[in-house]
Amino acid sequence: MGWLSVRLTMPAARIDALSDAMIDAGAVSITLRDAADVPVLEPAPGETPLWPNAELDALFPLDIDLSGVRARLMLELGAAFGSTPLDVRFIEESDWSQTWRNHAVDYCFGGRLWVLPRDAIAPRDGAVLLRLDPGLAFGTGSHATTAMCLDWLASHSIEGWSVIDYGAGSGILGIAALLLGASSAVAIDHDEQARLATRANATYNGLASQRLTVLAPDELTTTPSDLVLANILAEPLKTLAPVLTALVRPGGALVMSGMLAHQLDDVLTAYPEFRFAAAHERDAWVMVEGTKAGG
Secondary structure, three states: OEEEEEEEEEEHHHHHHHHHHHHHOOOOEEEEEEOOOOOOOOOOOOOOOOOOEEEEEEEEOOOOOHHHHHHHHHHHHHHHOOOOOOEEEEEEOOOHHHHHHHHOOOEEEOOOEEEEEOOOOOOOOOOEEEEEOOOOOOOOOOOHHHHHHHHHHHOOOOOOOEEEEEOOOOOHHHHHHHHOOOOEEEEEOOOHHHHHHHHHHHHHOOOOOOOEEEEOHHHOOOOOEEEEEEEOOHHHHHHOHHHHHHHEEEEEEEEEEEEEHHHHHHHHOOOOOEEEOOOEEEOOEEEEEEEEOOO
8 A cells, every 4th residue: 555645845834734734635644854954953842843944745545636635725825835736746655663674783882782673683692782673762873972872881880870861762771771780770751752662672672660760751750870861962951951960979970962062062061060071072973971079
C-alpha cells in the first residue's frame, strides 16, 4: 500500500489553519519541514517554535479525491493558492520509526562500549554492548554531542555511581552508564515518546526498572547524584542551571553537551559552583565536564 503526499510551502503564520484544512480534506498525517534552511534547535519544554517558512506535507489515502483537496485549499488560501498545480507525490508504505536501521552503524566508544541495533550480532566477546532502538526519540550515538558524552562515560570509572540523564531522548546515556557499572540512573525527558523509547531500550538491554527510573521533569525530586548528564542545547542549559546544579552532590560531576563552541563561555557563567575542565570539541559542538565545589 502507498499514500499520496501533497506538499505546500507557506509562512509559519498560515500553518495551523492550513493543517486544519488538510485534516478536514482527509489527510491522515501532517509533517512540517524547514522550507528555507533556517535551523530551529531543540526548544525548551512547552515551546513549539516554527521556521519563518515551512513546507507542509499532507499524507492522503490513494483513493482521495484531489479535486476536493484543491477546493479546500482554495477556500482557505484564496488568491494565495490560485491556479498553482498541486505538488502530489506517491509515497511507498514504510515503517518510519524503523527507517534509521537502513543507515545504522555500529559505534565503539572509549574502546569498550559498542552501540548497535538491538538485533545486530555482537562485534566481539567481552565488549560492553548497548542495543538500541530509538523509536521516534533523539539519540542513536551518531551525533557529535551524544558521541562525546558516550566517550566520556566509557573512559571513566563510574562503578557504583548514581546518575541522572537530563533530556534523555532515547535513554542512550543513562543506559550506557548502567551498562558501564553505575548503580542507578534516572532518565528525565518532557517528551512522552522519549520516555517510552527509554523504557523499551532499557528492556532490550536487560535492565530492571529498579536500576533505571524514567520520569517527566515535574516528577523529579531533588536528590543529588554522583553524575548528571545533560546533552541538551545552550539556552535550556542556562535556563536549567539552578535545577542541574541542585541535582549534583558536592564533589560530583556535571557533564554537559549540546553547545556550539561560541556558546560555551556564556553557558558556563550560569554554573559558578563548578570547576570546569577544558572542553572537548567535535564538529563545532562542545562537551565539558565540571566538578561541584564542596566535595
